[in-house]
Amino acid sequence: MSRAPARDEDAALVTGAARFLDDLDPLPGTLVAAVVRSPHPHARIRSVDLEAARAHPGVAAVIGPDEVRAAVRPFPLSTSTPMPYLPSAVDVARYVGEPVAVVVASDRYVAEDACELVEVDYEPLDVVVDTRAALTDEAVLLHPEAGTNIATDRTFSFGDVDGAFERADHVVRGEYTFPRYSSVPMECYGVVAHWGVETVEVWANFHGPFTMVPVAAGALGVPVSRFRLHVPADIGGSFGIKSGIYPYVVLMALASRHAGRPVRWTEDRVEHLLASSSGAGRVMAFEAAVSSGGAVEALRVDLVDDVGAYLRPPEPSTLYRCFGNITGAYDVPAVGIRARAVVTNRAPTGLNRGFGGQQLYFGLERLMDAVAARTGLDVAEVRRRNLVRSFPHRTPTGGLYDSGDYPGALDLLLAKGGYDELRSRQVQARAEGAYYGVGLALVVDPSGTNIGYVGLATPAPERKPGRDKSGSTEIVRASVDLQGVVTVLLGSVPQGQGHATVARRVAAARLGLPVEQVRAVVDMDTASTPWTVTSGSYSSRFAPLVTSAVVAAVDRLAETVWAGASVLLGVPPEGLELADGSVRDPASGASCLFRHAAGVVHWDPGSLPAGAPARLATEGEFVPPEAVAATAEDRINSSLCYGFVAEMVGVRIDPDTLVVTLDRVATVHDAGTILDPVLLEGQVLGALVHGLGGAAYEEFRYSPAGQPTSATFLDYLCPTSAETAFDLVSDHVSSPSPLTPLGAKGCGEGSSMSLPVAYANAVADALAPAGVAIDSLPLHGSVIHELLCERTSGL
Amino acid sequence: MKAAPFAYCRPDSVDEAVDVLAGGDAKVLAGGQSLVPVLAMRLGRPGTLVDITRLPGLDSLVIEDGQLHVGAAVRQRTIERSAHVASVPLVARALPFVGHRELRSRGTVCGSLAHADPAAELPAVAACLGASVLVRGPRGDRVVDAREFVTGAMTTAVGPDELVTGVRFPVARDGEGFGFAEIARRHGDFALAGVAVRVRGDEATLAAFGVSDRPVVRELTLDDPTESALRPTTDALAADIVDTDGDAHGSRGYRARLLGVLAARELARAHREAHR
Numbered sequence A: 001m002s003r004a005p006a007r008d009e010d011a012a013l014v015t016g017a018a019r020f021l022d023d024l025d026p027l028p029g030t031l032v033a034a035v036v037r038s039p040h041p042h043a044r045i046r047s048v049d050l051e052a053a054r055a056h057p058g059v060a061a062v063i064g065p066d067e068v069r070a071a072v073r074p075f076p077l078s079t080s081t082p083m084p085y086l087p088s089a090v091d092v093a094r095y096v097g098e099p100v101a102v103v104v105a106s107d108r109y110v111a112e113d114a115c116e117l118v119e120v121d122y123e124p125l126d127v128v129v130d131t132r133a134a135l136t137d138e139a140v141l142l143h144p145e146a147g148t149n150i151a152t153d154r155t156f157s158f159g160d161v162d163g164a165f166e167r168a169d170h171v172v173r174g175e176y177t178f179p180r181y182s183s184v185p186m187e188c189y190g191v192v193a194h195w196g197v198e199t200v201e202v203w204a205n206f207h208g209p210f211t212m213v214p215v216a217a218g219a220l221g222v223p224v225s226r227f228r229l230h231v232p233a234d235i236g237g238s239f240g241i242k243s244g245i246y247p248y249v250v251l252m253a254l255a256s257r258h259a260g261r262p263v264r265w266t267e268d269r270v271e272h273l274l275a276s277s278s279g280a281g282r283v284m285a286f287e288a289a290v291s292s293g294g295a296v297e298a299l300r301v302d303l304v305d306d307v308g309a310y311l312r313p314p315e316p317s318t319l320y321r322c323f324g325n326i327t328g329a330y331d332v333p334a335v336g337i338r339a340r341a342v343v344t345n346r347a348p349t350g351l352n353r354g355f356g357g358q359q360l361y362f363g364l365e366r367l368m369d370a371v372a373a374r375t376g377l378d379v380a381e382v383r384r385r386n387l388v389r390s391f392p393h394r395t396p397t398g399g400l401y402d403s404g405d406y407p408g409a410l411d412l413l414l415a416k417g418g419y420d421e422l423r424s425r426q427v428q429a430r431a432e433g434a435y436y437g438v439g440l441a442l443v444v445d446p447s448g449t450n451i452g453y454v455g456l457a458t459p460a461p462e463r464k465p466g467r468d469k470s471g472s473t474e475i476v477r478a479s480v481d482l483q484g485v486v487t488v489l490l491g492s493v494p495q496g497q498g499h500a501t502v503a504r505r506v507a508a509a510r511l512g513l514p515v516e517q518v519r520a521v522v523d524m525d526t527a528s529t530p531w532t533v534t535s536g537s538y539s540s541r542f543a544p545l546v547t548s549a550v551v552a553a554v555d556r557l558a559e560t561v562w563a564g565a566s567v568l569l570g571v572p573p574e575g576l577e578l579a580d581g582s583v584r585d586p587a588s589g590a591s592c593l594f595r596h597a598a599g600v601v602h603w604d605p606g607s608l609p610a611g612a613p614a615r616l617a618t619e620g621e622f623v624p625p626e627a628v629a630a631t632a633e634d635r636i637n638s639s640l641c642y643g644f645v646a647e648m649v650g651v652r653i654d655p656d657t658l659v660v661t662l663d664r665v666a667t668v669h670d671a672g673t674i675l676d677p678v679l680l681e682g683q684v685l686g687a688l689v690h691g692l693g694g695a696a697y698e699e700f701r702y703s704p705a706g707q708p709t710s711a712t713f714l715d716y717l718c719p720t721s722a723e724t725a726f727d728l729v730s731d732h733v734s735s736p737s738p739l740t741p742l743g744a745k746g747c748g749e750g751s752s753m754s755l756p757v758a759y760a761n762a763v764a765d766a767l768a769p770a771g772v773a774i775d776s777l778p779l780h781g782s783v784i785h786e787l788l789c790e791r792t793s794g795l
Numbered sequence B: 001m002k003a004a005p006f007a008y009c010r011p012d013s014v015d016e017a018v019d020v021l022a023g024g025d026a027k028v029l030a031g032g033q034s035l036v037p038v039l040a041m042r043l044g045r046p047g048t049l050v051d052i053t054r055l056p057g058l059d060s061l062v063i064e065d066g067q068l069h070v071g072a073a074v075r076q077r078t079i080e081r082s083a084h085v086a087s088v089p090l091v092a093r094a095l096p097f098v099g100h101r102e103l104r105s106r107g108t109v110c111g112s113l114a115h116a117d118p119a120a121e122l123p124a125v126a127a128c129l130g131a132s133v134l135v136r137g138p139r140g141d142r143v144v145d146a147r148e149f150v151t152g153a154m155t156t157a158v159g160p161d162e163l164v165t166g167v168r169f170p171v172a173r174d175g176e177g178f179g180f181a182e183i184a185r186r187h188g189d190f191a192l193a194g195v196a197v198r199v200r201g202d203e204a205t206l207a208a209f210g211v212s213d214r215p216v217v218r219e220l221t222l223d224d225p226t227e228s229a230l231r232p233t234t235d236a237l238a239a240d241i242v243d244t245d246g247d248a249h250g251s252r253g254y255r256a257r258l259l260g261v262l263a264a265r266e267l268a269r270a271h272r273e274a275h276r
Helices: A010-014 A051-055 A065-071 A108-115 A131-135 A161-167 A212-220 A241-259 A269-275 A357-375 A379-386 A406-417 A419-431 A451-457 A499-511 A542-569 A594-603 A677-697 A750-770 A781-794 B014-022 B035-040 B076-080 B083-087 B089-097 B101-106 B109-115 B121-129 B227-241 B252-274
Strands: A031-037 A043-049 A059-063 A099-105 A119-124 A150-158 A170-178 A190-195 A200-204 A227-231 A263-266 A281-290 A296-306 A334-342 A435-449 A474-480 A486-490 A518-522 A577-579 A582-584 A591-593 A617-622 A639-653 A660-670 A728-733 B007-009 B026-029 B048-051 B061-064 B067-071 B132-137 B140-145 B150-152 B163-170 B176-183 B193-200 B203-209 B216-221
Touching: A031 A108, A031 A241, A031 A269, A043 A065, A043 A099, A051 A059, A059 A108, A059 A241, A065 A241, A099 A108, A099 A241, A131 A281, A131 A296, A131 A334, A150 A451, A161 A281, A161 A296, A161 A334, A170 A357, A190 A241, A200 A241, A212 A227, A212 A241, A241 A263, A281 A357, A296 A357, A357 A379, A357 A435, A357 A750, A379 A406, A379 A435, A406 A419, A406 A639, A406 A660, A406 A728, A419 A435, A419 A639, A419 A660, A419 A750, A435 A542, A435 A750, A474 A542, A486 A499, A486 A542, A499 A518, A499 A542, A542 A582, A542 A591, A542 A594, A542 A617, A542 A639, A582 A594, A591 A594, A639 A750, A660 A677, A660 A750, A677 A728, A677 A750, A750 A781, A781 B252, B014 B026, B014 B048, B014 B132, B014 B163, B061 B083, B067 B083, B067 B109, B076 B083, B076 B089, B076 B101, B076 B109, B083 B089, B089 B121, B089 B176, B089 B193, B109 B121, B109 B163, B121 B163, B121 B176, B121 B193, B121 B203, B176 B252, B193 B252, B203 B227, B203 B252, B216 B227, B227 B252
Parallel strands: A031 A263, A200 A227, A296 A334, A486 A518, A660 A728, B007 B048, B026 B048
Antiparallel strands: A031 A099, A043 A119, A059 A099, A150 A334, A170 A281, A190 A200, A190 A263, A281 A296, A435 A639, A474 A486, A474 A617, A577 A582, A582 A591, A639 A660, B061 B067, B067 B163, B132 B140, B132 B163, B176 B193, B193 B203, B203 B216
16 A cells, blocks of 8 residues: 655655755865864863974864964854853863864874874863752853853742732742753754855854854854855754754864865764753752642742853853743743753753753643642642733743643643543552552643744843844745746755645645645755845744745735736736636636646746736745833743643553553644645654653763763663553644744744653652652653652651 | 773684783773773773774574574674574564663664663673683683673673673573563663563563662562462562662662562463463
């Protein structure tokens, strides 16, 4: 039995015909680079001797601190804290794996041989690895000129927080820790850079945000117009991680300048696990003012992110990406927030699928379980009593929830997921002396980031007038050829999500064409593809923003086709309809083929009435409404759309081996209008497995001395197919967004935010009879064993 | 992650391979599933690799004299799919836990023994069964008892100038029962703790792995062979055997817990099988 693949991209991917960065050979004579990295978590660089490496046969150039210091400006940061960040260490190395030198040679073997000849004289310094320790006055300073390891520290208060806590019947508090982990794309970072006569030209598997383009060009001291970036159509996954590639773009451009030749660098897996990027670790305290009926009247939230050795842009955005939805699914009128980011001797952090959401909801949804325990309410009931019920809903922090049906999604989850059935399994398991637990998580899933939240890291009085940031504009080009085939050009830099498949279908439906008459081409060349400062494949922006721009572009193209049809049909263009590959006059019923109408505009534009639109290629943009800059009171609608996820996890824990088995995962998503159910299901599954990685398997660990202890796949454990054969129930509700033309919202990250805490809640529920507190991840047998031992010894 | 320069040598005979090894600074390359990553990460840099996978005679997989003979070039996947594997049930049960199928398609049985990872399955199976490891060196052939073969973490009784040419596992006899189990973080990972068990009558041999620097073999008499009755004994045994600091995947205490549980379960299972 044959069946068409679900996605247009799949045939090339499964036959090995896709072309990833390392498959491209865009420039003749390209040399290969390898990076010398610091083996120390913190060390002064006394001297670097590059001569032996430069003399090695096959080596074209070696650059080190002197070359970087002379030519590269520190990257512009999101705050004014003096913690200068360069693409490699010049005076002090601040984490294991930080680049110190680059060798350019004839091939990677020779380059690595020569790397061993680079002599670096290090003076080891004291380290600070622990997030809480980094906050203290005793901690060694990573950037002494800053006088602190705290890169940003802001306090916010919205509504009558103190009053609510004074009036509260219960004050429920919890402290939680969220680990660092990644998404581990199959393809690592790749760069080809050429320092040309006029232009720095780069190929990289970078997927935005394109705010990093001016950041990278600025570090090189060239205008954006002389910095040309190509992104291949095929990227082997990223999930946010590859946004951290831009320092290597700068470094390889400089290496090319010194080598006088184009330079290729392909990151290997050890480099990737040591020094690419990861989600930020967080320590946090949550406090709820709760009425006797279980209503949460106010929240206090204290967040401390460990961003690693530098505040690498776009950090500290992990703190702010979810600012508008910091109260989650709940109607909480008042919230107080302290948001800090500290530097430690660990690798810098950044985007990771769910960005900021998994950290936030780990605290908020563990707290809701604590509220349930304190009030004696069922965990589903206490959540239900606090849900946002009317839309649009303005949150105290400025978020504008566009649409939703949270109680409906929760009811569907409990019914389809079999909440009562899982509870009866729990009763039976406990009667048999076994552990069984059920965990819930309800999360608001933001999509289409409003870049304006970046401003929050700077106090309002210090924000420069006229220099506000806002929005998330997307732009798409559409054209129609002389045979009537429509092309949609996407600069959306997908990482495998299937953008072309969806864009093609959206355009075809909008133009009344069979999909065969539309093609979607993915290509990013900053010199020719339309792009904006917020372009990129991040914050689930394809569905809400890119498809909206596709609609705008093809709607404009339709005017051209109507003009051609009006000539063929002898009627005015106004009111013509597009359907079934034809243009039809509803008044007379007369019609002509779409391709003939387009053909008139190509072949016989002289026949068009004066002033008729004859745009054979045109652009459409989408400027999201409601995405404005932060107010003087620090309120921000941090995303355009807000979807919803209701998730439930049932776990069984073997009382002897303490092995945790996922008995069931049930998940209900509301992503507004569903554009493609198969692709949506793929996003749900992928995010669930990503979340499972953080919940039970993955963690970037460091020894107390600052050495990474999970730098290979022997120690950094990603879930494989064997770990993901759990019983899954997935369903959807659909609350179309009033803010996007198709009603679609983003859907790429939801369960990455919800599954980690749903899993933790389930494990906590299972172990509740044993009196074990769960406040961190990952959770697996050894961790549970130690928790049980601590409890025993504490008695 | 590219290897430092090395010479590659594919000899025509076992003796020639031994000659090259005797020249010093050489390492045997069979399946390469452990060695090649070590080379790529430059954690080891032998001057010469001696590829033994095409040496005549080393692909031998036969049953003779009540023993399953596995030559040094025999891939794990080959024996896993061979009809002979049923004659040594413990090997059959352990093989699916050795890495993943793709790794077993390249990895060799003898390579796993020679690599001697403390958490590896096959050295424990060989030790449990009292298998014989066949070694050839400049002074000729010798046979090493599998229980004396591994001398520490990643170290064996094989000299740098010697080559493992094969291993002989005793074929199961009537009245024997077997048990094998391990627990790892994920399927295919090195075990946090594991056991290989053989029972004859009420006498049991247990080999524990993943809990010390080498497989640990203990002989037991099973008075009451039920799992619950065995637990106090196996828990005490585990506390005695476990000799590792543990790590983030499995603390020392957790590994001891697992060993106690798995040993009782598999001893009981093997006893039932032996008395069927």
